[in-house]
Amino acid sequence: MASTHLLDTQTLSILxxxxxxxxxxxxxxxxxxxxxxxxLLGEPxxxxxxxxxxxxxxxxxxxxxxxxxxxxxLHEKASRVIIKHDPSDIILDISPLNGRTIEEDLLRxxxxxxxxxxxLDEVVQYIEGxxxxxxxxxxxxxxxxxxxxxQGLQDLQAHRxxxxxxxxxxxxxxxxxxxxxxxxRYHLNIDLHTQELIKRDAPLLPTVAAERIHDELYAILExxxxxxxxxxxxxLGLLTVLIPEFTAARDMRQPNPHxxxxxxxxxxxxxxxxxxxHTLETSSPNNGPISISENITxxxxxxxxxxxxxxxxxxxxxxxxMKMAALLHDIGKPPTYTLGxxxxxxxxxxxxxxxxxVQQIMRRLSASTQDRRLAQLVAxxxxxxxxxxxxxxxxxxxxxxxxxDLGPTGILVAIFSLADHLATLGPLQPSGDxxxxxxxxxRLLLTCYIRERESILxxxxxxxxxxxxxxxxxxxxxxxxxxEAIAEAQAEGTIHSKEEALWFAEEQLExx
Numbered sequence: 001m002a003s004t005h006l007l008d009t010q011t012l013s014i015l016x017x018x019x020x021x022x023x024x025x026x027x028x029x030x031x032x033x034x035x036x037x038x039x040l041l042g043e044p045x046x047x048x049x050x051x052x053x054x055x056x057x058x059x060x061x062x063x064x065x066x067x068x069x070x071x072x073x074l075h076e077k078a079s080r081v082i083i084k085h086d087p088s089d090i091i092l093d094i095s096p097l098n099g100r101t102i103e104e105d106l107l108r109x110x111x112x113x114x115x116x117x118x119x120l121d122e123v124v125q126y127i128e129g130x131x132x133x134x135x136x137x138x139x140x141x142x143x144x145x146x147x148x149x150x151q152g153l154q155d156l157q158a159h160r161x162x163x164x165x166x167x168x169x170x171x172x173x174x175x176x177x178x179x180x181x182x183x184x185r186y187h188l189n190i191d192l193h194t195q196e197l198i199k200r201d202a203p204l205l206p207t208v209a210a211e212r213i214h215d216e217l218y219a220i221l222e223x224x225x226x227x228x229x230x231x232x233x234x235x236l237g238l239l240t241v242l243i244p245e246f247t248a249a250r251d252m253r254q255p256n257p258h259x260x261x262x263x264x265x266x267x268x269x270x271x272x273x274x275x276x277x278h279t280l281e282t283s284s285p286n287n288g289p290i291s292i293s294e295n296i297t298x299x300x301x302x303x304x305x306x307x308x309x310x311x312x313x314x315x316x317x318x319x320x321x322m323k324m325a326a327l328l329h330d331i332g333k334p335p336t337y338t339l340g341x342x343x344x345x346x347x348x349x350x351x352x353x354x355x356x357x358v359q360q361i362m363r364r365l366s367a368s369t370q371d372r373r374l375a376q377l378v379a380x381x382x383x384x385x386x387x388x389x390x391x392x393x394x395x396x397x398x399x400x401x402x403x404x405d406l407g408p409t410g411i412l413v414a415i416f417s418l419a420d421h422l423a424t425l426g427p428l429q430p431s432g433d434x435x436x437x438x439x440x441x442x443r444l445l446l447t448c449y450i451r452e453r454e455s456i457l458x459x460x461x462x463x464x465x466x467x468x469x470x471x472x473x474x475x476x477x478x479x480x481x482x483x484e485a486i487a488e489a490q491a492e493g494t495i496h497s498k499e500e501a502l503w504f505a506e507e508q509l510e511x512x
Contacts (some may be wrong), residue, residue, distance in 0.1 A: 007127055019121045021066050029120040036116050047091045060094040091481040104147050110175045112152035112162045114254045117486055118144055123508045161188040169201040174208045176214035184229055202237040210366035218320035226323050227271040237299040240480050243361055248334035255345045259426025262333045269326045276419045277317035293440035297379055311408045321371040325378040331357045354379035377409050379417055385417040389437040399448050399455040400491045414442045457491040470502055482508055
């Protein structure tokens with residue numbers, strides 16, 4: 001179960017000096033929570049949770065001075081000591097006992113696997129004594145005496161996540177999201193009673209500060225396989241508590257060729273995005289539905305060029321904010337659902353209706369301005385590349401307008417539109433003219449923006465000030481309209497100089 005844990009010499013030295021410091025202060029210090037759990041699992045650890053009996057603020061401040069680190073006041077009781085270290089800082093979180101004894105403290109924690117403690121000096125000896133053999137059930141040169149009132153070690157060995165008591169989610173509802181993150185991170189099974197507690201207390205989640213929810217949700221989304229975790233959130237009743245706008249999407253059928261209902265399609269689009277990103281970055285189908293075609297290879301090559309230009313990164317395709325955008329892209333469908341006289345389902349204008357809903361949801365989740373903007377652009381424009389594929393000819397004007405509206409985000413939206421296409425088909429293989437046309441349009445869009453940008457977004461021939469001066473115009477909307485018309489004519493190759501631009505603008509004014 002466990003793997004070898006090896007600490008670098010500086011971290012081990014810091015822990016030894018910390019132990020010596022608390023000994024000189026006649027303070028019993030315990031390593032607790034996730035830090036000890038990771039040690040037992042042989043997992044890396046850079047944040048060390050230490051509990052002491054005395055004044056945590058005063059002792060932590062002196063410890064920072066002793067170690068040459070920085071002191072930070074965390075909250076009413078706890079403090080943090082930060083020691084600069086490469087590649088990541090060493091962080092010591094110092095807290096007072098929550099109770100009269102360490103056993104009482106552990107009984108007030110969240111999950112049994114985090115309700116284990118050990119004297120800090122013993123932990124240091126444990127690590128130092130046999131750094132090439134470590135973990136549960138393996139012999140140690142220096143045995144570790146665990147304080148484990150709730151049999152958390154047994155749960156850790158059984159890969160089981162179990163609540164300390166029936167009130168843990170009422171005391172801090174964020175623990176419900178943390179349970180899902182821990183399940184993912186350490187391959188745990190949440191025991192059935194704990195799952196029932198989460199379902200019972202799920203309505204309490206919105207009482208948590210939005211910033212805390214945001215951080216846990218993004219941590220859940222970040223690794224691959226995010227859809228399985230989103231399904232689990234839904235199974236526990238947490239997804240629609242976080243995003244109640246999805247309630248009406250459940251079992252809402254869609255017209256052909258959609259395979260899934262609206263909610264399932266939204267979830268599966270996240271999977272399709274991950275699979276497509278993997279294929280484009282590695283040229284490997286990854287057991288997914290995408291076969292490597294000439295169009296896929298060309299798109300991949302263009303994206304590598306975009307990455308070198310600094311206007312795109314493959315990592316951005318599967319970042320948590322992009323997965324949130326994928327999840328929310330069809331949130332405008334439930335309020336636009338209509339049934340025609342022939343029984344056909346329609347979602348008229350759902351991309352436009354989605355934009356304020358996405359803004360509302362992302363704001364509620366304390367997403368950054370950039371993340372909100374990305375999600376809104378994906379929702380508003382995800383159908384455009386596919387719609388261009390239905391045209392006989394994709395004109396330079398259409399390509400230009402796409403990137404005027406979206407800028408470099410148009411790259412992400414174009415790739416996302418392919419993921420949306422894949423998710424529409426469900427488990428079926430993409431094939432036929434529609435898929436190849438869609439790929440061709442995305443390749444054309446990316447080629448024009450990444451390799452031929454000046455042809456669709458040429459340098460401006462006239463400034464607003466010069467246009468107003470030469471044509472004796474007052475400031476107003478007409479100036480922007482003329483400049484946009486000039487830029488489109490440039491992209492189409494009908495004007496090439498400042499004088500031609502002025503003649504063109506005069507003609508536009510005469511016919512307006």
